[in-house]
Amino acid sequence: MFIRTSIIASATLALLASVAQVEAHSWADCVDWRPKDPQNPGFRDSDGECFGWARQYPMDKTPFAALDSSSPSRHYQQDHIANPVPCSNRRAGVEPGADETRQDPISKAYGGKFGAQPRVKAGDTMCVRWPAKNHAAKNEREKFVRINMPLELLDKDPDQKTFSNSTIATIPFKNCHGVESNPDAAPCGGCFPIPANLQTGNYVVQWRWELNEGEFYASCWDLAVTGTDPTAPGGNQTAPLPPPTPLGRSTSVFGNLAKNI
Structure with a gap:
């Protein structure tokens, strides 16, 4: 009887572990990752530093791998409809996520208990990273991340159709480090150019993974752009943006989970 019970218990635990792995999903971690070697960017903690996060990204000490099972979850699965809510509002979605709606003012979503707002100069290159979450194995088909960014200064978030028609980059999801040894928390990422000839201001950006x-x-964030073209659409806003505020804490997001990858 004891042996039979042990076998059943072991099988149950194995099933639960399998379900947990299958159900693991990703999100944009650092949205302003600055690699030490821009010519050969890496996404481990030792390869660079994070300077900007998505809206209302928590800066507490919650382990990175737990952000998809915390409440609210950091990952947001959109409804399976033609024009779903583009940025999580904690209500919509097959799997509602943390609040990533646009704040008024925008600065309310950044600083203090939240991560810093990402900043860039028009025409420069940005890098984004995310966790593999058990979806970057060699035998899995490649899934792509799309970076969507309308090139206008908007006073509210656009709908998903507008985002989808504003893709500025497509990045392979499986560009990761150490998947074999840590398939859940392996760091992944990619880099892409920000369009030139933009005016200074806050542009909304979406990381979207199928x-x-x-x-x-x-995942959504407000990108503070220092512009280069005073004639670009969006109004005459050419003054440079202020420098980012120091965080006062480590910018490492993966922490101990990725140190040995």
């Missing part, structure tokens, strides 16, 4: 056909996950 895990399975029609199954999308999204």
Whole structure:
């Protein structure tokens, strides 16, 4: 009887572990990752430093791998409809996520208990990183991350159709380090150019990943751009943006989970 009970218990634990792995999903971690070697960017903690995060990204000491099981979850699976809510509002979605709606003023979503707002000069290159979450194995088909960014200064978030028509970069999801040894928390990422000839201001950006056909996950942030073109659409805002505020804490997001990858 004891042996039978032990076998059943072991099988149950194995099933739960399998379900947990299958259900693991990703999100944009650092959205302003600055690698030490821009010519050969890496995404481990030792390869660079994070200077900006998505909206209302928590700066507490919650382990990185737990952010998809914390409350509210950091990952947001959109509804399977033609024009879903683009940025999580904690209500919509097959799997509602943390609040990533636009704040008024925008600065309310950054600093203090939240991560710093990402900043860039028009025409420069930015890098973003995310966790593998058990979806970057060699035998899995490649899934792509799309960086969507309308090139106008907007006073509210656009709908998903507008985001989807504003893709500025497509990045392979499986560009990761150490998947074999740590498939859940392996750091992944990619870099892309910010369009030139933009005016100074806050542009909304969306990280959107299609895990399975029609199954999308999204993260949103406000990108503070120092512009180069005073004639670009969006008004005459050419004054440089102020420098970022020091965080007063480590900028490492993966922490101990990725140190040995």
